[in-house]
Amino acid sequence: MRITFFAAKNYDKESFNHIKQQYPALELEYWETELSVKTAGYVTDSEAICAFVSADVSAPVLEVLAGRGVKLVLMRCAGFNNVDLEAATRYGIKVMRVPGYSPEAVAEHAITLAMAVNRHIHKAYIRVRENNFSLQGLSGFNFYKKTAGIIGTGKIGAAMARICDGFGMNVIAYDTYHNPDLPFVTYVELDELFAQSDLISLHCPLMDSTYHMINLETISKMKDGVILINTSRGGLVKTDDLITGIRERKFAGVGLDVYEEETANVFENHEDDIMMSSTTARLLSFPNVIVTSHQGFFTEEALAAISRTTLDNAQAYLDNVASGTELN
Numbered sequence: 001m002r003i004t005f006f007a008a009k010n011y012d013k014e015s016f017n018h019i020k021q022q023y024p025a026l027e028l029e030y031w032e033t034e035l036s037v038k039t040a041g042y043v044t045d046s047e048a049i050c051a052f053v054s055a056d057v058s059a060p061v062l063e064v065l066a067g068r069g070v071k072l073v074l075m076r077c078a079g080f081n082n083v084d085l086e087a088a089t090r091y092g093i094k095v096m097r098v099p100g101y102s103p104e105a106v107a108e109h110a111i112t113l114a115m116a117v118n119r120h121i122h123k124a125y126i127r128v129r130e131n132n133f134s135l136q137g138l139s140g141f142n143f144y145k146k147t148a149g150i151i152g153t154g155k156i157g158a159a160m161a162r163i164c165d166g167f168g169m170n171v172i173a174y175d176t177y178h179n180p181d182l183p184f185v186t187y188v189e190l191d192e193l194f195a196q197s198d199l200i201s202l203h204c205p206l207m208d209s210t211y212h213m214i215n216l217e218t219i220s221k222m223k224d225g226v227i228l229i230n231t232s233r234g235g236l237v238k239t240d241d242l243i244t245g246i247r248e249r250k251f252a253g254v255g256l257d258v259y260e261e262e263t264a265n266v267f268e269n270h271e272d273d274i275m276m277s278s279t280t281a282r283l284l285s286f287p288n289v290i291v292t293s294h295q296g297f298f299t300e301e302a303l304a305a306i307s308r309t310t311l312d313n314a315q316a317y318l319d320n321v322a323s324g325t326e327l328n
């Protein structure tokens with residue numbers, strides 16, 4: 001079975017090529033182009049396509065893919081909020097993904113953002129390179145004995161909770177489901193989490209019920225001088241309200257690995273130039289905000305796990321087709 005990869009980067013090719021000999025039934029074809037209605041129409045002789053988290057896997061794209069004979073969409077990521085699952089079912093396309101490939105990778109990035117923004121590492125780095133050894137404005141606060149509020153204690157939130165516990169923080173959390181593997185965590189209502197936390201880290205999925213959960217009203221419930229970290233999904237935060245909060249000096253720091261409007265269209269590729277959206281540019285104008293480019297997942301271990309599970313998914317699909325059984 002041939003799999004056409006969309007938005008394939010060099011690091012994707014390296015990690016998939018590293019193991020592809022172990023899957024003789026699979027042929028991998030890498031395309032740099034993003035998935036769209038137009039590019040979907042170029043797929044030929046591929047029963048499967050492989051896409052990344054920001055890909056547009058909407059109904060119109062799925063319709064074109066179905067017309068090109070595609071039966072399987074392999075998401076090489078955990079999130080699938082850009083995939084129209086109903087349309088996929090309608091067009092007889094199976095969607096498979098890689099859940100929980102390395103929760104620690106994302107949690108470690110979340111704490112990296114929190115520590116960097118708290119201790120102003122981004123400013124210190126630039127200053128010292130310019131031979132300026134002044135400490136003016138670089139003071140932070142100890143995490144030890146402060147309160148970390150984790151919203152969503154699934155795989156990544158649990159890893160983040162363990163890290164914060166290791167720092168000697170008081171760890172509180174809000175989740176609709178209470179994770180029994182986190183005996184050191186106290187579950188509280190969301191308002192209480194906002195009121196008590198010195199560090200708030202978002203780890204719940206983007207759904208109708210969580211869309212814009214960080215907004216003017218919820219920001220007003222937070223402590224002054226709080227640090228807010230979002231490595232989950234941009235839509236959890238209403239950006240304009242966040243900017244208002246930052247302007248009103250609510251936050252000691254904000255660390256964002258994900259942002260609203262984060263789709264393939266936000267970063268318009270003009271050859272090698274990456275153009276930033278104006279909203280992201282506005283966020284970057286604040287000295288106490290650190291933005292990274294959705295790199296939470298980006299570790300050697302995570303890439304290896306993603307390529308392994310994606311090809312295992314493709315093989316399982318083939319095996320099931322061969323045996324005539326239906327995959328769940």
Ligand code: NAI
Nearest residue numbers: 152153154155156157175176177203204205231232296297
């Ligand atoms: P998970 O499914 O293991 O955990 C999500 C948790 O959120 C569950 O415990 C669930 O009960 C909880 N939840 C659901 N609704 C909630 C609500 N309204 N309020 C609070 N909690 C709620 O997911 P996992 O693997 O921990 O991933 C979390 C998120 O991280 C994903 O949804 C994805 O958006 C993001 N992610 C980011 C990456 C990055 O590179 N920055 C990479 C991978 C995932």
